[in-house]
Amino acid sequence: MPDPTATAKPPRYLDAVNAALADEMRADGSVIALGVDIGRGGGAYGVTRGLFEEFGADRVIDTPIAEAGVLGAAVGAAMAGQRPVAEVMYMDFVTVCLDPIVNQAAKLRYMTGGGVTVPIVFRTQTGGGRSGGAQHSQSLEGILAHIPGLDVYCPSDARDAYDLLVAAIRADHPVCFVENRRLYGKRADGWEREALPPGRARLVREGADLTIVTWGRMVPESIAALDALPDVAADLIDLRTLAPLDVDTVVESVRRTGRCLVVHEAVERFGPGGELISKVAEGALFDLDGPILRHGARPTPVPYSPGLEAAMLPDSEGIGAAIARTLEG
């Protein structure tokens, strides 16, 4: 019997991902999961624990280390009536299996003139800042968001992890679902929040001084930066999904605040910030009181040494300094 005095803790981010997978697999027999060590092993981070036991080897499919083949097969299965959720263990590894994502899944509906649908989810995770090294730490969501035909979801907390994964699995088009391993252990703060669909940004904080636009782990990092700056009042916008992109919410906010800072963990060079700044300039140029800035990682491979990595990646301190520059500009 459960302890009556125990207060139910809100789920952690990884519990939310697990619950979304389990709920959708229960609700729809065509949902299958594939990936390296996701079945018996329960996933490199324990995210898929219990699914193999509940749904069996037929639906929770352990695969050899053959990502290009696995993702290609997932595309085929999707066209043939399944709803595959294929995992790429680290986002860095999408480079070994980009063809099924970029040239196949993303384009098939268009190339066939609507003749096929590809209801597929590519689940992956990122999370720099823990000395994972250059091949286990990258934020490559901008590469994916560049490709027409792909949706890209980047949840920043457990609530969104659940809602966006459910939406991704139900969608009839390909979705890249980018988790952040540094958030896996974080319990939901606002689990009771109403579900928002993909393509709708969330106003995390409101304030008149500037607009901060971000997603993923940079949301809590930006909150920490603002907490350290009690005199600054900002609209903090969590985009939640890069594609579709909620331009309206961002532009509407910048028109009110007159200043805008984009923050992301990906490197700045040709990063998603450039696209966002362009959209803000188009929509709010004449309401601006200063240049639109961005703060992302420096253009280097992610270094191993903790001090170098800290110098390369954005953090609350760096965001604070970028906020100051945005307000001065």
Added chain:
Amino acid sequence: MPAEDEDLKIEPASAPPDPETLRERLRTMARIRAFEEQVGRQFREGNVHGFVHTSIGQEAVAAGSCGVLDRDDFITTTHRGHGHCLAKGADPEPMMAELFGRETGTCHGRGGSMHLADASLGILGANGIVGAGVPIAVGAALAARREQAGRVALAFFGEGAVHCGAFHEGMVLAVAWQAPVVFICENNHYAEFTPSTGAWGGPGLLERASAYGVPALRVEGNDVGKVEAAVRAAVNSARAGAGPAFLEMLTYRMGGHYEGDAEPYRVEGEREEWAERDPIAAVDATLAAAGQDGVAKALLEEARQEMEAAVRNALAAPYPEPEAVMEYVGA
């Protein structure tokens, strides 16, 4: 279990290594063991960061394989590459400093455990991407072939890598180019959390390699003499222009996949069984039978002191200057 009768073309020299050579290999193995023990300890202490994979139990493959190479031969290795680097001649002191993230490290703290490399020793890199080192070794062999200087390349990879495209494309190219490359497939029985034996059906490793036209041989990977004999035969034939070879080294991963792995998937009793075939104890027994007692103990003691010194120096070494983060990005 080792099925040398599955030999397809390679004829390993049958004479066991002389006691002098055996002692030298034992020294290499002891140094790898001591290095890995320290890495585990220093990871738990918080001095080594990120993802760390050690090779305890697999030392004979590294020592025997690299033992037949020259300084200017090439190797590529994997996320589990400390042993291969040490056996190829890398100095444990900068290696340890690299794992500690220091400026004095092999890669100035930029790479870490999974990206150890030393071009001056022909070490073209450990790798965080499974299979990626295979075609890289083939390319180094292509360069070696053009030079006509008799250099060879060794690609170390795990049995888990043989399913991915990079491995298969690498094999195809090695055959097409008759490149002087030897594929060393270290079958340590696990790929992460998955026991490898029979995991994916289909023919075994040797059959796959030979189907590409690459001569293949299974070797008792915990027997450094057998490893060395097989690699020597393959390397000599590659140097002579006879093209690639594939060696499956049967060995066992005594530790977790990574440091901190709880290993719930480990097959019961297996580790104890393989502990009986410890590669260091095996050489020690051979030497003892030849009248040399206590060699392993002495060499391990010496190696442990060497690695303790490496740790002390790493701890005292400076971190890279944060302002230098952009260094080495471009040419």
